[in-house]
Amino acid sequence: MSGSAHSAANAQPIPAVRHDRDEIVLELSSVSRSYGTGDTAVTALDEVSLQLRRGELVAIMGTSGSGKSTLLTIAGGLDRPTSGRVFVNGTQITGLGAKKIAALRRKTLGFVFQDYNLVPVLTAIENVALPLELDGISARAARRSAKYALEAVGLLELANRYPDDMSGGQQQRVSIARAIVGDRSIILADEPTGALDSVTGESVLSMMRQRIDSGAAGILVTHDARHAAWADRIIYLRDGRITDETRANTLDGILATGA
Amino acid sequence: MSIRDSLLAILDQGPCYGYQLGYEFEMRTGGSVPLNTGQIYSTLERLDAAGLIQSSGADDEGRALYTITPAGREDVQSWLSTPVPHDMRRNELATKLALAVSLPGIDIAHVIQTQRHAAMNTLQELTRLKRNSSSSVDGLDLGWSLLLDAHLFEVEAEVRWLDHCETRIARAIAENVDLSVPLNPDPPKRGRPTRAPASSASHTNATPKGADNVR
Ligand SMILES: Nc1ncnc2c1ncn2[C@@H]1O[C@H](COP(=O)(O)OP(=O)(O)OP(=O)(O)O)[C@@H](O)[C@H]1O
Ligand SMILES: [Mg+2]
Numbered sequence: 001m002s003g004s005a006h007s008a009a010n011a012q013p014i015p016a017v018r019h020d021r022d023e024i025v026l027e028l029s030s031v032s033r034s035y036g037t038g039d040t041a042v043t044a045l046d047e048v049s050l051q052l053r054r055g056e057l058v059a060i061m062g063t064s065g066s067g068k069s070t071l072l073t074i075a076g077g078l079d080r081p082t083s084g085r086v087f088v089n090g091t092q093i094t095g096l097g098a099k100k101i102a103a104l105r106r107k108t109l110g111f112v113f114q115d116y117n118l119v120p121v122l123t124a125i126e127n128v129a130l131p132l133e134l135d136g137i138s139a140r141a142a143r144r145s146a147k148y149a150l151e152a153v154g155l156l157e158l159a160n161r162y163p164d165d166m167s168g169g170q171q172q173r174v175s176i177a178r179a180i181v182g183d184r185s186i187i188l189a190d191e192p193t194g195a196l197d198s199v200t201g202e203s204v205l206s207m208m209r210q211r212i213d214s215g216a217a218g219i220l221v222t223h224d225a226r227h228a229a230w231a232d233r234i235i236y237l238r239d240g241r242i243t244d245e246t247r248a249n250t251l252d253g254i255l256a257t258g259a
Numbered sequence: 260m261s262i263r264d265s266l267l268a269i270l271d272q273g274p275c276y277g278y279q280l281g282y283e284f285e286m287r288t289g290g291s292v293p294l295n296t297g298q299i300y301s302t303l304e305r306l307d308a309a310g311l312i313q314s315s316g317a318d319d320e321g322r323a324l325y326t327i328t329p330a331g332r333e334d335v336q337s338w339l340s341t342p343v344p345h346d347m348r349r350n351e352l353a354t355k356l357a358l359a360v361s362l363p364g365i366d367i368a369h370v371i372q373t374q375r376h377a378a379m380n381t382l383q384e385l386t387r388l389k390r391n392s393s394s395s396v397d398g399l400d401l402g403w404s405l406l407l408d409a410h411l412f413e414v415e416a417e418v419r420w421l422d423h424c425e426t427r428i429a430r431a432i433a434e435n436v437d438l439s440v441p442l443n444p445d446p447p448k449r450g451r452p453t454r455a456p457a458s459s460a461s462h463t464n465a466t467p468k469g470a471d472n473v474r
Contacts, residue, residue: 063422063426206390209390224415225378225379225382225414225415225418225419226382226386226411226412226414226415228379228382229379229382229383229385229386229411230386231383234379244372244375244376246375246376246379246380246383248380248383248387
């Protein structure tokens with residue numbers, strides 16, 4: 001990206017909304033989630049608000065039990081908040097029925113979990129194609145998209161392997177391919193690097209980041225500050241509440257001044 | 260960083276001029292340790308005096324070529340096989356927090372939060388540098404990338420330690436421990452401070468109030 005290319009782009013008319021990098025793709029508005037009632041009630045999330053924009057990766061950090069996974073499952077429509085609203089691409093999913101949420105999820109959202117969650121009896125490419133096929137896309141078209149997603153994570157040569165015959169890092173890359181397959185534009189990852197060595201973990205993040213840079217968006221739950229640093233913003237949760245946030249700072253001579 | 264040993268290790272590859280050593284060193288260490296000409300020549304003088312290198316003396320252009328001696332080669336081998344010790348005296352942050360946790364009236368949570376913001380910003384910056392650097396095509400690129408990694412791991416460890424401090428302090432406060440230790444109105448007249456690091460077994464007497472909570 002040279003300076004002249006940049007100024008030329010600036011001279012162009014404003015691009016279509018779909019590619020607007022400021023577009024909010026996911027929003028949580030005063031979301032709370034509690035479990036149980038009375039004395040034994042646990043407030044896992046307490047009035048959490050959060051906006052995720054296209055091209056943005058937000059990391060969530062916090063001690064065990066602070067509500068990170070709860071936030072992610074609610075953001076992805078896998079769980080419903082006790083109160084508050086969730087919007088995905090402008091649609092309030094908290095008002096939708098289960099079937100409609102599931103359909104929206106399959107089209108728009110991709111999940112990556114610490115334990116990969118691949119279907120053991122399906123090959124890598126079948127695992128990646130599965131959500132598309134569930135969505136009624138023809139087997140052939142789903143396979144073509146799956147191939148493309150596997151290529152994006154550098155795993156095309158293992159397309160016909162079963163999960164059990166792959167290393168942890170390879171399985172995690174398959175699960176990233178599954179999360180980005182088709183047109184899915186929001187990646188939600190819960191400790192995706194937890195079980196991986198540092199170099200493999202980095203390559204998984206690098207893939208997520210590339211996908212997000214090319215127009216998707218994502219939330220990354222992690223315990224590892226080094227991995228959170230791949231994000232544009234880092235949000236800290238404690239007892240179900242957002243207690244702090246770090247944004248990327250400007251390019252300064254960090255190396256010269258140190259931490 | 261031992262400049263002396265580094266220059267010697269480069270000379271182990273073959274004779275070099277002074278300016279050439281500076282160039283080779285900086286190229287291989289990504290400019291992370293700037294070297295000035297004065298440092299290079301004073302180091303070379305000391306290496307020469309110690310019999311670890313030999314100088315050809317100035318040529319027509321006033322340049323001297325330096326060659327490693329067998330004793331110098333031995334030195335390089337012993338440097339490479341000696342671990343670099345952890346410097347325990349120079350952890351400014353640890354010292355700052357240790358002070359802040361016991362001095363009354365300091366908002367330690369805020370001190371930690373401010374530090375964590377700075378550390379996370381540093382991590383983000385380093386990560387960006389790393390993403391923008393070419394993936395290793397030779398030892399120089401890899402060396403630069405590994406240098407960035409060293410900083411990344413170091414700052415990550417700092418963040419982890421800050422989290423650890425935060426949790427321990429929160430726990431102590433939840434247990435109603437009063438962490439603050441006011442200045443001692445009756446300080447020892449002379450000699451060493453009464454509390455040294457845990458290694459000293461001789462300080463079991465005269466424990467100031469609350470000092471154990473700091474550990
Ligand atoms: N199904 C459930 N029933 C009751 N309590 C729950 C349930 N799921 C989560 N919780 C509680 O909600 C709180 C938040 O849990 P959550 O799994 O979101 O934490 P987390 O930040 O992801 O922790 P970890 O880092 O350990 O994964 C915890 O106190 C947990 O015990
Ligand atoms: Mg969790």
